[in-house]
Amino acid sequence: SQKIEQNSEALNIQEGKTATLTCNYTNYSPAYLQWYRQDPGRGPVFLLLIRENEKEKRKERLKVTFDTTLKQSLFHITASQPADSATYLCALVKGYSTLTFGKGTMLLVSP
Amino acid sequence: EPEVTQTPSHQVTQMGQEVILRCVPISNHLYFYWYRQILGQKVEFLVSFYNNEISEKSEIFDDQFSVERPDGSNFTLKIRSTKLEDSAMYFCASRGRGQADNEQFFGPGTRLTVL
Numbered sequence: 001s002q003k004i005e006q007n008s009e010a011l012n013i014q015e016g017k018t019a020t021l022t023c024n025y026t027n028y029s030p031a032y033l034q035w036y037r038q039d040p041g042r043g044p045v046f047l048l049l050i051r052e053n054e055k056e057k058r059k060e061r062l063k064v065t066f067d068t069t070l071k072q073s074l075f076h077i078t079a080s081q082p083a084d085s086a087t088y089l090c091a092l093v094k095g096y097s098t099l100t101f102g103k104g105t106m107l108l109v110s111p
Numbered sequence: 112e113p114e115v116t117q118t119p120s121h122q123v124t125q126m127g128q129e130v131i132l133r134c135v136p137i138s139n140h141l142y143f144y145w146y147r148q149i150l151g152q153k154v155e156f157l158v159s160f161y162n163n164e165i166s167e168k169s170e171i172f173d174d175q176f177s178v179e180r181p182d183g184s185n186f187t188l189k190i191r192s193t194k195l196e197d198s199a200m201y202f203c204a205s206r207g208r209g210q211a212d213n214e215q216f217f218g219p220g221t222r223l224t225v226l
Binding site for chain 1: 115142144146152153154155156159167200202204206213214215216217218219220
C-alpha cells in the first residue's frame with residue numbers, strides 16, 4: 001500500500017524566512033498530490049494541488065514542487081508569518097479522489 | 112461562504128452503544144467522504160459516497176460502519192457497536208463536480224469518545 005512520509009519533527013523558523021516541508025511517498029506515483037493545512041481541533045483546509053505533469057505550482061506565498069522520479073513533493077511558504085503556524089498535510093489522491101494523508105509536519109513561526 | 116457542518120461537536124458514548132454522526136455537506140456537492148483521526152495520528156480515509164451509494168471504502172470501514180444520505184442534505188455515519196478504539200475525531204468532507212483542483216471541503220469534525 002502507499003506510504004507517505006513527512007518531516008516527523010516540528011519545524012521552527014523565524015518570521016520572514018522561507019519554510020520548506022517535505023513529502024516522500026513509496027509505490028505508485030499518484031495522478032496528483034494535494035497539500036492541506038490543519039489547525040488544532042479543526043478539519044484540514046485545502047491549499048494547493050499539483051499534477052504529475054506539473055513541476056511547480058504557486059499561489060501567493062505558497063509554492064509546491066513535484067518530482068515523480070524522486071517520489072517527492074516540497075512545500076514552501078515564503079515570508080512566513082506567525083499566522084502560518086499549523087500542521088501541514090500532504091495527501092495523495094487515488095480512486096474516486098479519496099485522499100491518503102501523511103502524518104503532517106507541524107510548523108512553528110516565531111515573531 | 113458555504114461550509115460543511117457536523118453535529119454533534121463532541122459525542123461521549125459507552126462501549127457497545129450505537130452512535131450516529133451527522134454531516135451537512137455543501138449544497139451543490141456530489142461526492143461525500145468520511146475520515147477519522149485518532150489523537151496524534153494521521154487523517155485516515157473511511158468511505159466515499161456518490162450517487163447514493165458507496166464508491167470506495169477502506170479496511171477500517173467494516174460491518175460495524177454504515178453511511179446514509181437519508182434526504183437531500185444530510186450525510187450520516189453510523190457505528191453500530193462502538194469499541195474503545197473507535198475514539199477519534201471524525202471528519203466529513205464533500206466535493207463538487209468539475210472543481211479544477213478536486214479539493215475536498217472538510218467539516219469541523221465530531222470528537223467521539225468511547226468509554
